Amino acid sequence: EVQLVESGGGLVQPGRSLKLSCAASGFTFSDYAMAWVRQAPKKGLEWVATIIYDGSSTYYRDSVKGRFTISRDNAKSTLYLQMDSLRSEDTATYYCARLGYYSADGWFAYWGQGTLVTVSS
């Protein structure tokens, strides 16, 4: 059974940093691209970043470029999102998602339960 378990969310002040983690199990982690997708309270879904299967390529939405960094440790089957210079508009539940295959394009086949990040003073 595929499982994705996020951690690291919480309350943080504007301008500060936070690092999210996603522990994966139930599949060969190194075979699949992974992504972060967020959802502001009572709002829709918004793609944040994707990393391909071996970590050699990463992709970001414009509003987080230069502030967020997606990375992975295939030996630990873990995905990360380093979030710097946080803004109030980054407040959301952050979901870890596994893509359908190794490359960055495609569908989000499995989702974690999400971790809430609140940016507020």
Place this chain on the structure above:
Amino acid sequence: DTVLTQSPALAVSPGERVTISCRASESVSTGMHWYQQKPGQQPKLLIYGASNLESGVPARFSGSGSGTDFTLTIDPVEADDTATYFCQQSWNDPTFGGGTKLELK
């Protein structure tokens, strides 16, 4: 960004057939996927590649379309289908539709 437009809400009776539409601002070929999200839960993949049923998803769900116009059909609708349904395109950087909230009468 490719903008995806969905109707905000629908209300149907159990046993009826419902179609949920998604229109893209530019052609995405068949790079369209559908998700179901129930309150307090994470999204769940239903359909990928416009018309392919994800494993384990009931055959009551089906998808169609290509280019800019896509449809998710549920036939027949059951009480458990109460949820918000999102479309997502993968032709460009991923974008999602605003979601269609399905309520049962």
